[in-house]
Amino acid sequence: MHRMIAKYTPKKLSEFEGREVALLQLKEFVNKYRKGSLLFYGAPGSGKTVAVYALAKEMNYEVLELSASDTRNKEKLLETIGNASQQMSLFNKGKIILVDDVDNLSSKDRGAAKIILDIIKDSKWPVILTANDPEKEKIKDLKKKSTMIEFPSLTYLEIFKVLKNICDNEKIEYDENTLKSLARQSGGDMRAAMTDLQVLYILSDKIDNLDVLTSRNQKEEIENALLLIFKSKKPENVLGAFDNIDVDFDARKLWLDHNLPKEYSGQSLLKAYDYLSKADVFNGRIRRQQHWRFLVHMNSLMTAGISVAKQDKNPAIIEYKRSSRPLKYWFANMRNAKRKAISDKISLKLHVSKRNAFKQFIPLFSTLSKNGYDNSIAAEFDLLEEEVAYLRK
Numbered sequence: 509m510h511r512m513i514a515k516y517t518p519k520k521l522s523e524f525e526g527r528e529v530a531l532l533q534l535k536e537f538v539n540k541y542r543k544g545s546l547l548f549y550g551a552p553g554s555g556k557t558v559a560v561y562a563l564a565k566e567m568n569y570e571v572l573e574l575s576a577s578d579t580r581n582k583e584k585l586l587e588t589i590g591n592a593s594q595q596m597s598l599f600n601k602g603k604i605i606l607v608d609d610v611d612n613l614s615s616k617d618r619g620a621a622k623i624i625l626d627i628i629k630d631s632k633w634p635v636i637l638t639a640n641d642p643e644k645e646k647i648k649d650l651k652k653k654s655t656m657i658e659f660p661s662l663t664y665l666e667i668f669k670v671l672k673n674i675c676d677n678e679k680i681e682y683d684e685n686t687l688k689s690l691a692r693q694s695g696g697d698m699r700a701a702m703t704d705l706q707v708l709y710i711l712s713d714k715i716d717n718l719d720v721l722t723s724r725n726q727k728e729e730i731e732n733a734l735l736l737i738f739k740s741k742k743p744e745n746v747l748g749a750f751d752n753i754d755v756d757f758d759a760r761k762l763w764l765d766h767n768l769p770k771e772y773s774g775q776s777l778l779k780a781y782d783y784l785s786k787a788d789v790f791n792g793r794i795r796r797q798q799h800w801r802f803l804v805h806m807n808s809l810m811t812a813g814i815s816v817a818k819q820d821k822n823p824a825i826i827e828y829k830r831s832s833r834p835l836k837y838w839f840a841n842m843r844n845a846k847r848k849a850i851s852d853k854i855s856l857k858l859h860v861s862k863r864n865a866f867k868q869f870i871p872l873f874s875t876l877s878k879n880g881y882d883n884s885i886a887a888e889f890d891l892l893e894e895e896v897a898y899l900r901k
Contacts, residue, residue: 550659553697661696682715743812766831783813
């Protein structure tokens with residue numbers, strides 16, 4: 509999490525303004541829990557998850573959180589929260605089961621919502637679900653079993669008040685109209701507004717120009733994460749650069765790899781790529797050995813490591829672009845699709861590996877096809893007309 513977000517995120521329910529009714533309903537649900545769940549919905553960055561943690565802290569409860577958007581399959585969901593919903597909490601504390609972003613349940617796993625319903629039915633502890641869009645079809649059954657509470661979005665003036673307070677506390681110079689524009693631009697997303705404020709401060713030490721920011725469209729943009737990493741002078745500012753961005757490791761790596769040469773050069777670039785390659789090593793260990801404790805090392809190398817690799821901050825404003833490498837891979841795969849399909853058929857028929865079929869037999873059969881044996885090969889390996897045409901090339 510970015511430093512400003514970590515420092516100024518509300519820690520108590522009393523620090524939330526204008527949401528007293530919703531917070532009272534939330535507290536009442538947890539205090540008087542008997543069965544069912546609570547669906548806490550509102551715009552991204554409005555503070556839904558933060559409010560749950562603030563309540564848990566006040567009640568001395570522990571929170572078991574699972575982000576539905578990170579759930580890969582039903583088994584993981586069951587393993588993570590299924591047993592916990594039946595067990596006593598550590599040190600005799602109460603417990604809140606928090607399933608974040610249920611409206612982002614994977615479309616590949618249609619049984620996930622049913623698993624959550626089963627957990628809600630049998631849970632001994634309050635189950636709180638959060639969602640940005642409660643009208644999504646995939647969570648209609650969850651809505652039927654849940655108490656619905658809307659967490660109102662912040663007005664731009666409420667966001668401006670928080671941003672102004674941060675600037676005053678941090679001794680940051682600012683133009684009031686620029687700060688109000690920043691608040692309007694956030695679209696009610698406090699987290700986005702604070703991230704933009706930190707980005708602006710890193711770039712110029714004064715908040716008087718929004719030209720360096722692109723529209724966020726109510727989500728954390730990876731371009732701003734790169735801006736934090738490449739421009740910040742303090743590693744503690746960038747450790748959470750990717751925390752609120754729904755982009756996996758491979759995509760982050762491609763973004764960094766593609767844009768590093770635009771920001772760094774010489775020894776700075778060499779060190780940055782060294783840190784990025786080491787992060788990739790940790791990622792490989794995680795995938796092979798399931799050693800998830802390496803995540804913290806991987807993240808530190810990709811953020812703080814690359815940030816401190818530079819000798820001096822590049823003063824230029826760089827337009828970051830997505831790597832075209834995945835598209836090139838796609839074109840290459842399309843070009844090789846017929847070759848791979850033929851390899852699969854040869855491998856199955858001749859009981860050889862696909863690799864050998866690809867490298868050894870296709871060149872042989874291609875030569876034979878060009879010398880009049882194409883019909884025989886097609887019949888033997890059940891090749892399609894376009895696959896035979898490929899061999900004749």
